[in-house]
Amino acid sequence: MAESEIKRFFKKRLKIGNVVIEPPLFLAPIADISDSVFRRIVKGFGGVGAVFSEMISSDALTRGCKKTSLMLNFDSNEKPIFFQISGKNPYRMAMAARMLEDSGADAIDINFGCPSKNVTKSGGGAALLRDLKSATEVIRSVRRVLSIPLTIKIRAGWDENSLVYRKVGKIAEDEGVDAIFFHGRTRKQMYSGSVNYRWIGELKSKLTIPVIGNGDVVDRYSLAKMLETGCDGVMIARAAIKKPWVFYSLMSGKDVEVLSLLSVIEKQFKMLMDCYPENLAKHKMKLFMSWYSRSLPDGKSIRVQLSSAKTAFEVYGIFEEYRNRVNQAF
Ligand SMILES: Cc1cc2nc3c(=O)[nH]c(=O)nc-3n(C[C@H](O)[C@H](O)[C@H](O)COP(=O)(O)O)c2cc1C
Structure with a gap:
């Protein structure tokens, strides 16, 4: 076509x-x-x-x-x-x-x-x-x-x-x-x-x-x-x-850079924590982080840590730690 x-x-x-x-x-x-x-x-x-x-x-x-x-x-x-x-x-x-x-x-x-x-x-x-x-x-x-x-x-x-x-x-x-x-x-x-x-x-x-x-x-x-x-x-x-x-x-025809994706994830996680009870926010944050990790460099390391996160704040912590690592690399 x-x-x-x-x-x-x-x-x-x-x-x-x-x-x-x-x-x-x-x-x-x-x-x-x-x-x-x-x-x-x-x-x-x-x-x-x-x-x-x-x-x-x-x-x-x-x-x-x-x-x-x-x-x-x-x-x-x-x-x-x-x-x-x-x-x-x-x-x-x-x-x-x-x-x-x-x-x-x-x-x-x-x-x-x-x-x-x-x-x-x-x-x-x-x-x-x-x-x-x-x-x-x-x-x-x-x-x-x-x-x-x-x-x-x-x-x-x-x-x-x-x-x-x-x-x-x-x-x-x-x-x-x-x-x-x-x-x-x-x-x-x-x-x-x-x-x-x-x-x-x-x-x-x-x-x-x-x-x-x-x-x-x-x-x-x-x-x-x-x-x-x-x-x-x-x-x-x-x-x-x-x-x-x-x-x-x-x-x-354009793609979005890793750093922009990370700021989108931050925004989305804050919205999820605002909109849902803690447990549901945690469930959704884990789910999204797992999908997004497939478009992120070294995303496997995120998925490994996610399995042990017990609260929404712990999931957020995993994300923040990853973001700091990426920021240092750029
Ligand atoms: C995790 C997941 C959840 C889905 N949930 C629904 C759903 O609630 N209702 C629906 O009609 N299709 C659902 N689908 C099917 C998608 O809407 C779509 O038809 C299918 O994934 C094929 O499109 P794709 O190749 O663009 O993914 C789901 C697919 C996935 C992967």
Whole structure:
């Protein structure tokens, strides 16, 4: 794909229902990671058109779980924001969707792709790809209560022998879904192998609603490959966890230096300690430090120390010690 076409993509406006996304690049839903703090960090770099929340269990939300209600927090700078819900019970899914619309979501997304046993054992996530009757009921009941756009995020099927993306695409279009986010792998693949661009291109060619391609986009080369499918937009997860400036990098062609990353981590950790109870802040700081360490020189030394940290302050101490070492080296 010519460089000029990639440049044109960054100037494109995508409309999903009445929501305008410019450029059509999405921060993916990432359990435990894409909370308000992380979304603000990613937005701060620029280049991202819309962000997704973490996956929110419709059961937990509608039963009043305190930890889940923290996931509803967002800042107006994060908009447009898509909230993703998971579950199988049409009544609870509709109720959760309404609660999120009432708290300011720009769109609701239903998770049809989560491969984790925790989610699939009760029939939600990718398990809905094996039960299209329930999938249809869930979409229909959520669509009925929403006035904002509704999207779904799918995988291709449970495994290679049960590819259902064409059927699910048709159901979605018939039931008034506004766009489909398509991670081009099966549930069985989890994250192995590589994304299948042919499936994404085929779904795009069959539907009139937007199809957003997802999987393995990390740089301009992989972005170009995804755009060659003809998809209307692109969603990124893992590359954003390791490098929250990936959208900015894709657009500008520039990278961010280690010292800038360290100041981002400092800012993020302070925000986490402000926003969450100590235990949850510690958990998230450990998680992020572990992901970020993969983009840092001698990052392994951080991961070794993290395992023994018992409080958020201890995690912060490990980070500070690392930063001092790096500062001396520069
Ligand atoms: C740690 C982790 C958590 C994830 N959580 C969710 C989730 O809550 N909801 C969802 O639809 N997908 C989730 N995904 C899948 C991503 O959104 C995305 O579809 C997948 O990682 C492929 O995109 P990538 O190659 O850009 O990472 C998660 C992926 C990872 C690695």
